[in-house]
Amino acid sequence: MCDLKMIAERFDVRGDFLSAEPYGSGHINDTYAAWYRQGGRLVRYIHQRINHAVFKDPDSLMDNIVRTTRHLQHKLRTSGDPETTRKALALVPAIDGNSCYRDEKGNTWRTYIFIENARTLDQVLNVKQAYEAARAFGRFQKELRDLSGRRLVETIPNFHNTRARFNALISAIEADAFNRACNIKQEIEFAFQREGIVDTLIKLQQGGQIPEIVTHNDTKLNNVMLDDETSEGICVIDLDTVMPGLSLYDFGDMARTMTSTAPEDERDLSRVHPRMDMFEAITRGYLSSVGDLLTKTEIEQMPFAARLITFEIGIRFLTDYLEGDIYFKTHRDCQNVDRTRVQFKLVQSFEEREDVVTKIVAAAGQQRDPVSSENWG
Ligand code: ADP
Numbered sequence: 001m002c003d004l005k006m007i008a009e010r011f012d013v014r015g016d017f018l019s020a021e022p023y024g025s026g027h028i029n030d031t032y033a034a035w036y037r038q039g040g041r042l043v044r045y046i047h048q049r050i051n052h053a054v055f056k057d058p059d060s061l062m063d064n065i066v067r068t069t070r071h072l073q074h075k076l077r078t079s080g081d082p083e084t085t086r087k088a089l090a091l092v093p094a095i096d097g098n099s100c101y102r103d104e105k106g107n108t109w110r111t112y113i114f115i116e117n118a119r120t121l122d123q124v125l126n127v128k129q130a131y132e133a134a135r136a137f138g139r140f141q142k143e144l145r146d147l148s149g150r151r152l153v154e155t156i157p158n159f160h161n162t163r164a165r166f167n168a169l170i171s172a173i174e175a176d177a178f179n180r181a182c183n184i185k186q187e188i189e190f191a192f193q194r195e196g197i198v199d200t201l202i203k204l205q206q207g208g209q210i211p212e213i214v215t216h217n218d219t220k221l222n223n224v225m226l227d228d229e230t231s232e233g234i235c236v237i238d239l240d241t242v243m244p245g246l247s248l249y250d251f252g253d254m255a256r257t258m259t260s261t262a263p264e265d266e267r268d269l270s271r272v273h274p275r276m277d278m279f280e281a282i283t284r285g286y287l288s289s290v291g292d293l294l295t296k297t298e299i300e301q302m303p304f305a306a307r308l309i310t311f312e313i314g315i316r317f318l319t320d321y322l323e324g325d326i327y328f329k330t331h332r333d334c335q336n337v338d339r340t341r342v343q344f345k346l347v348q349s350f351e352e353r354e355d356v357v358t359k360i361v362a363a364a365g366q367q368r369d370p371v372s373s374e375n376w377g
């Protein structure tokens with residue numbers, strides 16, 4: 001582990017550094033929870049090293065985050081909310097006043113206030129959690145609708161361009177740099193059979209039927225903190241990919257990560273399927289906070305987005321396997337293949353349940369009124 005104390009000293013954290021340990025199960029950044037003694041109490045902060053192989057322009061990324069977190073906090077403050085630094089991520093500036101610190105190796109570090117009495121989950125356990133997590137992501141989209149100023153920077157260009165993701169898969173298969181394509185023939189075939197879906201949302205956007213808005217773009221379950229007591233989705237985190245996007249990208253990734261109770265890399269595929277009660281919970285949770293801002297087409301495309309985005313992440317895992325596991329963190333051999341298989345199983349299950357999924361969205365879309373979370377307890 002790197003010298004966290006040295007990093008910690010570069011930030012304007014009041015108190016004495018005690019210890020730090022790796023934290024969370026994100027696939028991209030290096031995250032540490034650090035303890036400090038502060039005025040006789042023990043408090044925690046998050047120190048995070050941005051993965052600059054993934055994010056090529058950390059300064060623009062941090063600029064996006066400064067703008068969005070300020071905007072969210074300003075809204076909470078003006079509404080009289082007493083918990084602004086628990087309900088919106090709060091950066092702690094570096095001692096030189098910058099939002100981040102660049103170490104001598106060129107790594108970019110940032111520090112956040114630790115959100116206490118809340119947790120992230122890697123899998124949903126009940127419908128209330130699914131409802132609350134989706135509601136929080138919907139609220140996040142809604143609160144950023146009036147973000148003023150210039151367009152946010154695309155921290156990863158074409159991040160949800162499924163056609164570009166598909167083309168990257170083809171290139172990786174052609175290069176087959178690690179001679180791995182022979183191990184995943186079925187998965188490659190599965191992907192090729194579905195090439196026809198990859199342009200759908202892009203075309204709807206180009207045709208002006210779906211608007212570009214500010215979206216989170218990485219709305220997996222473990223990017224929202226749920227309150228320990230109430231399960232309320234109190235804070236959306238992991239803001240590196242907050243940038244212009246489609247509302248459907250966010251809904252699709254919620255469906256991918258909040259409907260199955262199996263891990264993302266489950267090896268027993270018989271345990272993997274999207275639960276329809278969970279799907280209904282996320283649909284209602286999401287629409288309860290943002291439904292009044294969505295167009296008819298956006299709502300109509302929600303069932304499709306569930307399988308498209310699940311497919312897209314599946315082909316990203318497959319591509320990474322072919323390229324030697326260089327993008328997503330892996331902890332064992334073939335983990336990216338297992339992740340792919342889980343996503344593809346979910347895609348297939350969404351296809352098989354298309355009627356049910358469509359009915360759920362249609363019914364929830366007609367109501368569009370905020371639904372009390374009590375219904376999901
Ligand atoms: P990655 O991009 O690698 O996924 P995240 O920003 O999602 O990194 O952080 C990884 C994990 O660290 C999260 O899933 C969450 O459990 C934890 N975490 C991140 N920020 C905070 C915070 N401000 N307070 C408490 N926990 C946090």
Ligand code: GN1
Nearest residue numbers: 025026027028218220223238241313
């Ligand atoms: C990554 O950073 P994390 O673990 O929240 C990835 C997402 C994928 C997800 C798959 C910047 O999310 O796009 O959907 O893994 N983030 C980035 O679990 O690529």
Ligand code: MG
Nearest residue numbers: 026222223238
């Ligand atoms: Mg994350």
